[in-house]
Amino acid sequence: xxxxxxxxxxxxxxxxxxxxxxxxxxxxxxxxxxxxxxxxxxxxxxxxxxxxxxxxxxxxxxxxxxxxxxxxxxxxxxxxxxxxxxxxxxxxxxxxxxxxxxxxxxxxxxxxxxxxxxxxxxxxxxxxxxxxxxxxxxxxxxxxxxxxxxxxxxxxxxxxxxxxxxxxxxxxxxxxxxxxxxxxxxxxxxxxxxxxxxxxxxxxxxxxxxxxxxxxxxxxxxxxxxxxxxxxxxxxxxxxxxxxxxxxxxxxxxxxxxxxxxxxxxxxxxxxxxxxxxxxxxxxxxxxxxxxxxxxxxxxxxx
Numbered sequence: 001x002x003x004x005x006x007x008x009x010x011x012x013x014x015x016x017x018x019x020x021x022x023x024x025x026x027x028x029x030x031x032x033x034x035x036x037x038x039x040x041x042x043x044x045x046x047x048x049x050x051x052x053x054x055x056x057x058x059x060x061x062x063x064x065x066x067x068x069x070x071x072x073x074x075x076x077x078x079x080x081x082x083x084x085x086x087x088x089x090x091x092x093x094x095x096x097x098x099x100x101x102x103x104x105x106x107x108x109x110x111x112x113x114x115x116x117x118x119x120x121x122x123x124x125x126x127x128x129x130x131x132x133x134x135x136x137x138x139x140x141x142x143x144x145x146x147x148x149x150x151x152x153x154x155x156x157x158x159x160x161x162x163x164x165x166x167x168x169x170x171x172x173x174x175x176x177x178x179x180x181x182x183x184x185x186x187x188x189x190x191x192x193x194x195x196x197x198x199x200x201x202x203x204x205x206x207x208x209x210x211x212x213x214x215x216x217x218x219x220x221x222x223x224x225x226x227x228x229x230x231x232x233x234x235x236x237x238x239x240x241x242x243x244x245x246x247x248x249x250x251x252x253x254x255x256x257x258x259x260x261x262x263x264x265x266x267x268x269x270x271x272x273x274x275x276x277x278x279x280x281x282x283x284x285x286x287x288x289x290x291x292x293x294x295x296x297x298x299x300x301x302x303x
Contacts, residue, residue: 057103063112064185067103077118077295084292084299085129094125097157101150108201110194111144111186114236115264122294123234123262124150128158130291130299132231133258135162140216140247141237141264142168144188145195148209149202151234156205164209165225167216167237170195217246229256236264241273241280248281252288255302261288266298 060066069077074095081091098121106112113120124147135155139148148164155162170192188194192211199206214221216237233255235247244263251261263278265271278298282290291299 057107060185062186063106065116067099067106067117069099069117073118073295077122080292080294081122081125081129084126084294087129090129091125094129094154095121098124098150098154101153105146105150105198105201109144109146109149109198111146111184111188111190111198113146113150114143115147116295118295119264119297120147120150123147123264123297124154126294126297126299127151127232127260127262128155128160130260130301132260133256134229134231135160136228136230136256137162137164137232137234138225138230138254139164139166139234139236140168141234142166142195143190145198145209145211147234147236149198149206151232152199152202152205152209156202162205164199164205165230166195166209166211167214167221167225168195168211169215170213216250217243222250226250226254228254229259230254231256231259232262233259234262234264236262239265239271239274241276244274244277245281248277248288252286252302255287257302259302261300261302263298263300265296266293268296 055068058067078088078091078095081095082088085091099117101124102113102117102120137148137151137155139151142148145166148166152162152164170190184190192213195211199209199211210225212221212225216222233251235244235251237243237247248261255261263274265274266278267275282288287303288300289303291301293299
């Protein structure tokens with residue numbers, strides 16, 4: 001907790017809560033010391049225990065992963081984002097805003113956003129800073145729709161008018177070839193009603209989002225959503241080499257000139273097929289150019 005609250009970005013993010021806790025701790029310690037030192041250690045321990053409600057807001061209980069980033073991970077994400085976008089001030093601002101948004105949506109929504117804290121915040125921060133050529137967004141693989149909702153909000157904060165299209169099987173649980181997935185740590189089934197609830201949290205743009213149930217390699221699904229050129233394509237579906245290769249091949253066809261393609265879990269040791277598919281694709285006559293990596297997401301721009 002000390003590491004989180006003393007980082008520059010996270011301190012700004014949690015300042016109202018942290019300041020209130022600090023004030024109450026200081027007041028209680030002064031009162032205890034003023035009345036004699038015997039009860040001070042006991043009172044201080046009691047006050048520290050009262051920080052548990054704040055930890056419940058941020059730890060992994062009910063979502064499977066903690067939202068308590070260490071200082072080194074925050075600093076690295078900001079540095080990588082600044083390198084990819086060329087905008088350090090924007091990187092610091094967007095990481096802070098996206099962190100607050102992540103906590104808010106997971107507190108209010110149904111389910112969770114898949115991925116580690118800096119991976120999520122990196123994607124939410126990078127896309128608007130990379131200034132895509134249009135506001136059409138395709139998200140391949142959504143889980144509960146909460147990331148798409150968050151990206152809508154971050155794009156709106158950048159003065160954009162996002163239009164989101166989602167493709168996902170919505171099969172009751174998170175699907176990945178070669179893995180056996182049990183019930184989600186949130187206890188929530190992966191289904192369309194949850195996606196719609198979460199998209200509704202961000203207003204009209206969320207309510208207007210297109211949700212196409214099915215697999216991204218299905219020709220019928222592709223035909224239904226390939227009616228436009230996308231300024232942003234998030235590739236976060238099938239993580240196998242074959243699945244990522246198929247999604248990259250499709251992205252080549254439907255991404256707008258200057259558009260951004262995001263490869264989630266890029267370089268993650270659990271999913272070697274992602275980088276394998278990327279390397280094979282980049283050896284072809286591709287429109288895509290590698291921009292860089294931020295917290296296990298790779299960023300490409302179309303010619």
